[in-house]
Amino acid sequence: MRLAVIGCGAVTTTYHLPALRLTGEFVPTAFVDLDLDCARRAAAQWPGVVVTADLEEAIANADAALVATPHSSHGAIAGACLRQGRHVLCEKPLAVTVDECDSLLQASEQSKAVLSVGLMRRCIGANQVVRSLLSARWAGEVVGFHFEEGERYNWPTTSGFFWKKETAGGGVLVDTGAHTLDLLTWWLGDWESVEYWDDSLGGLETNCELRVRLKELPGVEGTVQLSRTHELSNVLRIECSGGWIEVDARPPWALALHDRRSGVTARAVAELAERSLRSGEPVLPAVNQPFAAMWQQFARAVRGEPHGLATAAEARSSAGLMEACYARRQVLAQPWLPGAPGPREGA
Amino acid sequence: MDWTKARVAVTGATGFIGGRLVEHLVLDKGAQVRCLVRDFNRCAGLSRFPVELVRCGLGDTSGHEEALAGCTQVVHCGYAWHGSPQESQWVNVEGTVSLVRAAERVGCQRFVHVSTDAVHAFPSAPEIAEDHPLSRFPHSYIRTKVALERRLRTLITREHAKVCIVRPAIVFGPGFNTWTTDVASELSARTLPVVEGGTGVCNSTYVDNLVLAFCLACERPEASGEAFFVTDGQPLSWEEYLTPFARALGVELGTLPQRTAAAARRVKPREGQSLAAAIAAVLAVDSAREELWKVLWLRKLWLAARPALRKGTDAPPAPDETEAKAAPRVGGRYASPDAAMRLHVYANGTRYSVDKARRLLGYQPIVRWSEAVERTLAWLQFARIVPQE
Numbered sequence: 258m259r260l261a262v263i264g265c266g267a268v269t270t271t272y273h274l275p276a277l278r279l280t281g282e283f284v285p286t287a288f289v290d291l292d293l294d295c296a297r298r299a300a301a302q303w304p305g306v307v308v309t310a311d312l313e314e315a316i317a318n319a320d321a322a323l324v325a326t327p328h329s330s331h332g333a334i335a336g337a338c339l340r341q342g343r344h345v346l347c348e349k350p351l352a353v354t355v356d357e358c359d360s361l362l363q364a365s366e367q368s369k370a371v372l373s374v375g376l377m378r379r380c381i382g383a384n385q386v387v388r389s390l391l392s393a394r395w396a397g398e399v400v401g402f403h404f405e406e407g408e409r410y411n412w413p414t415t416s417g418f419f420w421k422k423e424t425a426g427g428g429v430l431v432d433t434g435a436h437t438l439d440l441l442t443w444w445l446g447d448w449e450s451v452e453y454w455d456d457s458l459g460g461l462e463t464n465c466e467l468r469v470r471l472k473e474l475p476g477v478e479g480t481v482q483l484s485r486t487h488e489l490s491n492v493l494r495i496e497c498s499g500g501w502i503e504v505d506a507r508p509p510w511a512l513a514l515h516d517r518r519s520g521v522t523a524r525a526v527a528e529l530a531e532r533s534l535r536s537g538e539p540v541l542p543a544v545n546q547p548f549a550a551m552w553q554q555f556a557r558a559v560r561g562e563p564h565g566l567a568t569a570a571e572a573r574s575s576a577g578l579m580e581a582c583y584a585r586r587q588v589l590a591q592p593w594l595p596g597a598p599g600p601r602e603g604a
Numbered sequence: 605m606d607w608t609k610a611r612v613a614v615t616g617a618t619g620f621i622g623g624r625l626v627e628h629l630v631l632d633k634g635a636q637v638r639c640l641v642r643d644f645n646r647c648a649g650l651s652r653f654p655v656e657l658v659r660c661g662l663g664d665t666s667g668h669e670e671a672l673a674g675c676t677q678v679v680h681c682g683y684a685w686h687g688s689p690q691e692s693q694w695v696n697v698e699g700t701v702s703l704v705r706a707a708e709r710v711g712c713q714r715f716v717h718v719s720t721d722a723v724h725a726f727p728s729a730p731e732i733a734e735d736h737p738l739s740r741f742p743h744s745y746i747r748t749k750v751a752l753e754r755r756l757r758t759l760i761t762r763e764h765a766k767v768c769i770v771r772p773a774i775v776f777g778p779g780f781n782t783w784t785t786d787v788a789s790e791l792s793a794r795t796l797p798v799v800e801g802g803t804g805v806c807n808s809t810y811v812d813n814l815v816l817a818f819c820l821a822c823e824r825p826e827a828s829g830e831a832f833f834v835t836d837g838q839p840l841s842w843e844e845y846l847t848p849f850a851r852a853l854g855v856e857l858g859t860l861p862q863r864t865a866a867a868a869r870r871v872k873p874r875e876g877q878s879l880a881a882a883i884a885a886v887l888a889v890d891s892a893r894e895e896l897w898k899v900l901w902l903r904k905l906w907l908a909a910r911p912a913l914r915k916g917t918d919a920p921p922a923p924d925e926t927e928a929k930a931a932p933r934v935g936g937r938y939a940s941p942d943a944a945m946r947l948h949v950y951a952n953g954t955r956y957s958v959d960k961a962r963r964l965l966g967y968q969p970i971v972r973w974s975e976a977v978e979r980t981l982a983w984l985q986f987a988r989i990v991p992q993e
Contacts, residue, residue, distance in 0.1 A: 410648040417644035417659065420651040428651060458631060459654040485648040486779075487987040593778040593983040594627070595812065595971075 261315040264325035265290040265299035267413045276548035282556035287315035327418035328426040332357035339364040344371040349435040351572040353426030358573040376439045376567040380550035383510040396497030404493040407484030428461030429483045438575040446473030453582035454589040605823040607633035616681030618646040620780040662699030668706035677822045679716045689744035716821045721773040731955040760829045768821040769831035777811030778983030799950035800865040802843025807835040810976035813969040820965040833956040868951040873941035
């Protein structure tokens with residue numbers, strides 16, 4: 258299938274293009290970026306492709322499109338592709354508001370084109386196992402959860418769009434949080450209510466904390482903590498009545514299971530993470546593997562076969578959660594700042 | 605000075621000192637801030653504020669004037685660490701000169717250059733003022749900062765550039781690596797060397813006091829053309845500095861590696877590169893302008909390669925050392941440049957006077973030591989470097 262690569266920044270060159278080359282399901286025919294030098298650099302490994310800043314020109318000869326542009330443009334660009342009947346794999350977040358998600362959903366339904374979201378964590382074997390274990394109630398009833406993801410941020414963004422509210426749509430919540438909150442709702446179902454704190458001081462948040470109550474598991478609540486300034490445990494932990502389940506949020510996505518009755522803790526690394534790749538294929542670095550799996554799944558979706566990708570309807574749930582967070586924002590305690598607000602109550 | 609009408613350009617804003625300055629200018633002064641950044645990778649901290657981010661590195665000299673257009677003040681916290689020591693020195697010196705001239709051309713009222721007390725490293729007098737001779741200590745960072753100050757002095761004298769040089773000492777505070785998180789990490793790992801029982805002089809400088817000095821340097825006419833030491837004004841011993849951090853980490857200073865001041869001062873930086881690397885560095889310079897430098901660099905090549913050609917071996921500690929028997933000793937006559945410099949800093953016996961800053965800038969530190977420690981520990985706990993109480 259012919260693919261228009263729209264947006265040629267770091268995520269495209271670092272992750273998507275190596276994965277596309279490996280899976281071979283899609284062949285790039287056009288590279289689009291407002292920064293033509295950037296598009297040329299990305300296209301260097303693909304001779305004979307169209308390099309352009311014109312979206313219409315790019316999708317004219319494509320069956321599908323990768324949308325990897327600044328977050329706030331996803332709605333307009335993915336919408337334009339869908340309306341012309343092109344299947345779309347849109348980088349996360351699908352959109353930063355529920356309204357935008359709805360309009361993309363509508364465009365997808367009307368054109369019968371597939372709209373999938375690049376929430377590649379769903380293609381990681383360990384995360385799939387967590388979902389299966391929870392469905393099977395392996396550790397009993399879910400009683401709580403605590404998700405932490407944080408590191409000193411050093412993403413090689415070429416355009417700097419990440420740091421502008423109007424183009425990024427948000428900070429760590431919409432970026433890293435898109436993955437974390439998607440896993441939360443994928444594993445534990447829709448959310449009911451949320452309390453939210455972040456450290457934005459007129460710009461974007463780099464640290465945030467959420468306390469989420471779940472709709473499908475009444476009475477169950479848990480916390481999510483995200484940071485772009487310092488290392489957190491990078492572990493997603495689900496407490497259950499009969500034990501706990503933990504999965505690392507970083508490669509190689511180690512999985513740990515604890516059975517409370519026996520007191521046994523089992524750990525699995527790498528094999529589970531690699532299970533999502535077709536056997537016999539050359540192995541990409543761990544961090545690229547889920548991208549390769551994601552493109553395989555997208556090909557299945559386009560062919561109308563069962564697939565494991567996040568649909569736009571599913572992405573809508575986590576987008577709604579993000580929107581609710583910003584609407585209910587409270588200031589995160591930063592006690593090292595003179596005159597900073599004190600620690601919040603109860604958190 | 606009406607800060608709400610100021611547009612301040614800050615270099616090095618992705619770093620700790622520049623980042624805190626931006627925070628203060630935006631939150632407390634209501635100033636407009638433009639951050640000149642080499643790349644966008646490390647802008648997460650800055651993105652919390654409504655500031656302008658402009659991609660313009662110190663070496664991007666052709667873009668300096670455009671990057672500073674419309675700015676009223678420049679605070680130059682940036683330092684180019686990349687490349688060989690020679691490349692780094694060239695970028696820092698020539699880049700800063702270009703930035704000063706660009707600031708003059710666009711009509712900036714003040715250019716505050718952030719230097720370091722290390723330009724005097726390491727004096728023997730009990731107290732020094734800003735007119736103390738500049739250092740010849742063999743460390744590339746110090747050499748660069750000294751060369752920078754000399755060039756700036758020329759610009760001030762010959763071109764009447766409105767430059768103010770600020771020389772902070774042991775800067776610490778939330779988010780800082782060298783004297784905060786690195787110290788905490790070395791304390792945790794029990795690798796931090798305690799020199800002479802921690803009796804050396806620590807010219808501590810809490811970052812907010814430094815930021816205050818930057819603002820005064822922008823505001824006060826008397827600042828133009830001058831250099832100022834900035835510290836907290838009341839030097840501590842290293843034992844006093846380290847104790848609260850060690851206590852929060854549950855570490856006894858007496859259990860850390862001990863060294864006498866005499867032994868620490870004997871340690872020399874093992875700097876320099878292999879002959880091949882030095883030749884490669886010179887040959888890598890291919891622009892017409894830099895051809896001129898090659899002649900000079902051939903001499904530097906020999907100086908740079910000389911330590912590598914010399915067989916510097918770690919000698920056992922000198923016999924006159926009398927470290928506490930319970931604590932491990934650290935020995936060796938050579939260390940990495942940073943490790944050697946830090947040993948000398950811990951052995952320091954000199955106070956840096958802030959009388960000139962008090963007199964000409966009206967500088968009066970606003971954050972006391974106890975409060976500074978409290979805020980720093982609060983951040984270290986937030987960043988999970990120190991355990992929560």
